Amino acid sequence: MIDFENRIIGMTHAESSGPDSASFIAKLRGRQEKEMMRKKRVRSGFSAFAFIFLVGMLTTSQFVELPKQDFYWSEVDSNREYFDTDFSIFDQDYDTLYVEEFTLFMIEETDIWDTEDLFYFNELYENTNENEVSL
């Protein structure tokens, strides 16, 4: 048994000078850098995937069935609504009220000249209408 042990120890005997430590360390550093780059790439790839996945999830979660009244008119089967509209239900003073409110808003928020322009055009419009009526 001992002879056999000596035989196999002899078989594994190898004499050779080891690699140069400086070049070995340089190679090791190169491998470490490569490894770091690979890790970075994997990490950024994963975060990109996670971002896309998140955006996708948020987008799909917004897909809800639209209520009927939000459909376009063109999608409505019947065109009955066009002709059955009762215009008398609209408030006739609405426009005036709207212009007054809008004027106040303009005075508060914008340039005075813009407001003056608004008055001018409004009066011009009204006068034109009156003239038209008087004619």
Added chain:
Amino acid sequence: MTNDMPEDNDLIREFQSGDEKSFDKLVEKHLQNVFGFFLKITGDKMTAEDLAQDVFMKLYKNLRNFRHESSFSTYLFRINTNTVNSWITRNKWKNILHLDQASERGELDRSVDKEWERKELWDGISRLPKKQRTVVMLRISDSLSYKEISEITGISEGSAKVNYHHAIKRLKEILDND
């Protein structure tokens, strides 16, 4: 285990506190031993260097978590044996192919004979169970004592002896049959 000087621990502590140069010093200090270990097993300088690179890469990744509970040389031997075990598993088929090529070259050249014998031996070792293989490798390539082997492998001294005995018996059978 004789080279386990306190310097190793100092270098590791310095590395753990962020000094990269200490790692280079550690590599310089242990390179010849690690390379020699792999050269005896592989018989090829290039492969031995590649495996040594693998060992130091693993060491670089894990050294920051080293807790100084076992000696550094034991830790390094553990990495060596794990690396060589995976190399043997990876190259089982390759070794068989190499053996076939060697038989075609004839037996006139003595160096070829020696190489043939070596390959036969490592082919035999690769066929052993992992525990036996590890014990044999440590014993024949680094002439470690059973106590040191038990520290590295985590088995008892008695178990290391038994495993070694079985491994040698099995190897004798394999090599005599071949």
